[in-house]
Amino acid sequence: MRALFLSILYLSILPACFAGVRHFGFIYEAPTSAPGSFELENTITSKDGDEVAFRHEIEIGLTDHFQASVYFADWSWTESRTHYDDAAVELIYNFTNPVIDPVGLSIYQEIRGGENFIEWESKVIAQKNIGRFIFAYNVTLEAVWEGERLAEREGEFSNAIGASYEFSPRFSAGVELLHECVFPEWRDAEKIRNVFVGPNICYRHANWFVTVSALAQATSTPDEAEVQVRAIFGIGL
């Protein structure tokens, strides 16, 4: 209790430093948060309106090129019930800058754990800023173990690409595309390929931002959502 009180006190006396804006809903960007910055990021993802997933995340800038995030609660709402899913740790290291260097590059690692569930997700993030355009690309490899004794396994390889145009320092909009290859039991017998594409918008002001992306399935995979909508609300602590 004392630790919780001290944590709240510490956060309350920190200046309102901002960790950074997300211009895309489903794509990560290469720059990392400024050292000493703290941000609370809340993400809501709806799949066809039937299943809604919530994520609450604290993002911390540790050095000029390294940031860490803690997803302290991933929970979901399905069939009129709420369910706590998991918690996670995410680390991002930035190598090059998307403005000064030919391409901005970062690597990303996430480890997630819940009841009978472990996920390991690695990404390479590339970004290039040209004038008011931001171009971003992520390549992701994901491994999931779940179920009794973590016996069920699944792999996923995905590519995501997006572009965003800044109409004003506060407002930008763009498009993003997600291509997934899913491997149940690490086999490609079912040839599951999903493509999602759609627009995104981002509004930012003072120490907060809101980003919304809506992606429609361009393939016809029956078990996948037809439409995924993600909203991210971030605020500097």
Add this chain to the structure above:
Amino acid sequence: MSRLALLSFIILGGCAAYVPPVVRNEHVDLALMQRGRTLFAQRCIECHTLPPVWYYSREDWPRIVDSMAHRASLRPNEREAILSYILAARDIPVERAR
């Protein structure tokens, strides 16, 4: 191949116009300018794209940097480095910066 080279030149030239490299000059502290350029390209893009340094006047830039310094977690010396870089870079002709 020549089209690719031309495209690369346009893209990189365009980027140089946004964050011109520091040019050696007896009136500038080169280390401070380099630090300012790095911070400008690193911290400011966390929220927005970079305007060309010539887009705002010399009088406007200090107010603009001040208004965002806190959000970008800039310490006073980092704010000074960014401002020094911007004010020096905005006087460099674009051709020279490339």
